[in-house]
Amino acid sequence: MEAIRVEKVSKVFDGAVVALNGLNLEIKAGELFFLLGASGCGKTTLLRCIAGLETPSDGRIFFGELDVTKLAPHKREAAMVFQSYALWPHLSVSRNISFGLEERKIPKAEIKERVAEALKMVRLEGYGERSIDQLSGGQQQRVSLARALVVKPRCLLLDEPLSNLDAQLRIEMRREIRSIVKDNGLTAIYVTHDQEEALAMADRMAVLAKGRIAQIGTPEEIYRQPAYSHVASFIGETNLADGDVMEMHEDFCFVKINGTALVGRVTDKNWRGQPGEKATVSIRPEVWRLHKESGENEIAGKVVERSYLGQRIEYFVDTVIGRQQVVEMNPYVLHSVGDHVTLHARHGDIVIFPKS
Numbered sequence: 091m092e093a094i095r096v097e098k099v100s101k102v103f104d105g106a107v108v109a110l111n112g113l114n115l116e117i118k119a120g121e122l123f124f125l126l127g128a129s130g131c132g133k134t135t136l137l138r139c140i141a142g143l144e145t146p147s148d149g150r151i152f153f154g155e156l157d158v159t160k161l162a163p164h165k166r167e168a169a170m171v172f173q174s175y176a177l178w179p180h181l182s183v184s185r186n187i188s189f190g191l192e193e194r195k196i197p198k199a200e201i202k203e204r205v206a207e208a209l210k211m212v213r214l215e216g217y218g219e220r221s222i223d224q225l226s227g228g229q230q231q232r233v234s235l236a237r238a239l240v241v242k243p244r245c246l247l248l249d250e251p252l253s254n255l256d257a258q259l260r261i262e263m264r265r266e267i268r269s270i271v272k273d274n275g276l277t278a279i280y281v282t283h284d285q286e287e288a289l290a291m292a293d294r295m296a297v298l299a300k301g302r303i304a305q306i307g308t309p310e311e312i313y314r315q316p317a318y319s320h321v322a323s324f325i326g327e328t329n330l331a332d333g334d335v336m337e338m339h340e341d342f343c344f345v346k347i348n349g350t351a352l353v354g355r356v357t358d359k360n361w362r363g364q365p366g367e368k369a370t371v372s373i374r375p376e377v378w379r380l381h382k383e384s385g386e387n388e389i390a391g392k393v394v395e396r397s398y399l400g401q402r403i404e405y406f407v408d409t410v411i412g413r414q415q416v417v418e419m420n421p422y423v424l425h426s427v428g429d430h431v432t433l434h435a436r437h438g439d440i441v442i443f444p445k446s
């Protein structure tokens with residue numbers, strides 16, 4: 091178990107494409123850490139720099155106190171698990187797992203012991219002699235995890251490991267991978283496009299933008315206290331609207347949008363918005379209520395679309411601040427298209443940022 095520290099790492103491809111731009115990051119020992127962000131923001135490049143498959147153009151990477159920036163990949167003892175399992179279909183499960191150890195000239199008896207241990211870790215005891223093509227997709231992904239774990243890595247790097255699996259299996263494997271990482275005290279970095287996967291599994295996560303960290307925090311912090319509008323809209327769904335600052339208080343603020351005043355929390359502690367300054371308001375669909383609760387943030391609207399989704403109902407409501415997506419769980423009253431409604435939201439649930 092090792093902490094990982096990335097210090098001012100940049101990576102420029104072909105002298106022109108800036109994939110990483112002076113990025114700093116500290117991952118704690120034993121943490122399951124997620125990297126998220128729009129396509130091209132640098133997630134895979136960062137993971138590959140940590141693995142040693144790319145060399146940073148600038149900056150340093152540490153595993154614990156060891157500077158690994160110039161260390162060859164196999165000397166870093168970082169194991170990587172890919173989206174494509176990269177298994178040999180004609181070889182047995184055991185051979186697939188033991189291959190890396192055979193290459194390292196580990197004695198046969200020890201290999202046998204370590205393969206058995208790795209199979210146990212991924213709950214595939216008794217599958218050693220099967221060939222890969224006799225396994226399900228989820229079992230194959232567990233073999234690729236076992237192959238990574240058998241070398242006793244200092245850290246585990248996962249690049250979209252579940253994206254080839256069907257939806258149900260993906261959800262089951264989330265728990266499996268998390269418990270494998272936690273039970274074995276591994277430090278793991280996980281890249282995904284699936285924000286729900288990240289919210290469900292991560293100890294902490296970072297949202298990257300343009301080769302830097304935009305925000306870092308626990309899933310709850312990132313979802314409930316996004317510091318920028320692009321983080322709010324990237325993780326989960328949200329209604330964004332632009333307006334002008336009316337009044338700024340210690341950690342909340344009033345904003346006027348098309349003549350309507352809204353009050354919400356300010357998550358960027360460094361922002362002291364001046365009256366008249368442009369601001370963006372973010373309201374999650376589940377934050378809007380269709381019944382009166384606190385009297386704060388009331389807006390009249392008209393239902394223009396409704397989808398009944400079993401456990402929840404989703405509306406689109408036209409209001410003076412724009413079309414709002416509204417989600418209600420277990421609704422008390424069902425509204426129809428054309429109904430006039432009033433939306434309500436508590437000020438603690440609305441987030442306000444400086445307009446970017």
Ligand SMILES: Nc1ncnc2c1ncn2[C@@H]1O[C@H](COP(=O)(O)OP(=O)(O)OP(=O)(O)O)[C@@H](O)[C@H]1O
Nearest residue numbers: 103104107108109128129130131132133134135136
């Ligand atoms: N080998 C390479 N040569 C040139 N440019 C590259 C190379 N690898 C990545 N890039 C560029 O670097 C930037 C970051 O790419 P990277 O693959 O790290 O992004 P990503 O966040 O993982 O994207 P995705 O979510 O689409 O996988 C992109 O602009 C990409 O085109």
